[in-house]
Amino acid sequence: MNSSGKFGAAVIALLAAAIVLLAINLTITIPTYSAATSVQTAYLQGLPFKVYPEEGKALTVTGIGTASAKPDRVIISLSVVTRGSTANEAQSLNAEKMGKVISALKEAGVSEDQMKTTSYTLNPIYEYPERKSPIIVGYECRNSLRVTLEEIDRAGEIVDLAVSAGANQVSSISFTLSDEAREKLKA
Template structure:
């Protein structure tokens, strides 16, 4: 009984200390800063849509003419070294063509023919794109749309942008800490805010292109990355 009484007394004395322990844990003061990094490089890849628009007196005739012309276009692309995986059909349409009416005069809608449009989206090395466009027009392509430029392997550029984002976040944090009269402690968390790249330039070159030298200037591509870092401050 004596030992039991001592044990109960010890628990009673320890209870206030145990209850007070969580209250003594003050959350650390923190500083969260966001940094943005931008990396630049010249594009090495071009993409565009190309194809043929054909007309005929009947749907069958228009489709047959278009099929023949598109086969020549695709064969030309392959001769230019474009692999099958870089050629994808993006549009195929068949539409009736109606008799034109004189201005301000009503006339019955009469089908006078049909139009077939077939286009493919092509990805090719930028250094080969100009010559490919010349060859396509010569082989019968009369539609080119959506010229865009990209970097084939973005991983090295993205790694550079991320590193720059972290450097900027650290520089900001050091400046804020110095101004506030505190010091940076350990990093508590790092979160990526995302990456972004410019959208392709959409440039409709339209129908009835003439075979001529096609100069393409890729300019410069930019990749941006953001990161948020939280430090404990002392």
Template sequence: MKTLMRASAVALALACSAAAPAALAQAAPPAADTMFRATTLNLAAYGETKIAPDMATITLGVMTEGKTAAEAMQANAVRMNAVVASLRKAGVPDKDIQTSNLNLNPQYRYVENQPPQLVGYQASNNVTVTVNDLKRLGPVVDATVNAGANQMQGVSFGLKDPTAAENAAREQAVTALAAKADLYARATGHRVLRLVSLTEGGGYSAPPPIMPPAAMMVKREMDAGTSVSAGELKVRVDVSGLYELTR
């Protein structure tokens, strides 16, 4: 009887010792629960600088009409050649003169209850001109209008190299972002531990063209030179950052 009891006790002890690791394993929390869960801030800010433009792009052209397509195109070519010659005379190099649009369209007369009647053709030809010296912009416009340009699509100001202005905007954006992170951290009883990631968006983009007054849409003789005010450009850079906080 004693021998049987000893055997049972030994078996029970062995069973308990074997079950102990399994019990401990079940009691241990999953690895995901032991991972460090940081308090973070995801913020955005921007920086903006103003700078005077140092170049301009103008799109101008010639529109002519004729009874036939050949007549309209020939008249257009003669006048456009005169416009291009005036640009060269004004000091614009060939590399800064680019044909941007050439169209030929039939013109119809519409009478009620009758089929459209072909009355002629309209030809148009545009060139995009880059002016790298803004002091010459007004004289360039005057020269082309006097040479026969009767279409003006607008003037767009820009920068030859926006790098310096963009970098200044970047510095402002990062400074503003860091200040915002410090403010949120203090307000929530934390402090900024580190910047985890930084992303940039946006950057310099040329502003839309400034449309000219109606007086510049037709050929005219200039009593005074065209006045051009370039103003300032805004260069903006947007950034977003992820910050880790600690107490």
């Protein structure tokens, strides 16, 4: 046999070997592929999960959970707003009224730890005459207090008491959860 004949026989042998290997590969791959396509969706208490028969040891569960709790804390934000012809007058009047509010809250059993000043402002009040520069006509003092209570059923009583004592603005009443209650929900 000449060299071109030997080369042709080698090519044919390689092609035959490749076809045999391809046939073996397809025989192994096709059943695995068909098993993978038989994934089933099952339901456990209404939640879907997938079962993969060829693996047999895996279980995938997907779910969403929610937790709720009754509020155990109320946060009341209130302010005393006063005006005066001078900054000193507005501040003095504000200090007097806020002092009465704090005293009334303490008498009702609210501790100093449950009260916190959240803001204090003193601003000029302007009048804007036509075609003239603004003129300061007085001052406004605003002292804001946050009251936090564990007894949420006392919210109305505390607001009424504070307003009767001199608070003239209630900006919010928020019912919320204490840190302890939040931790219980996480568990």
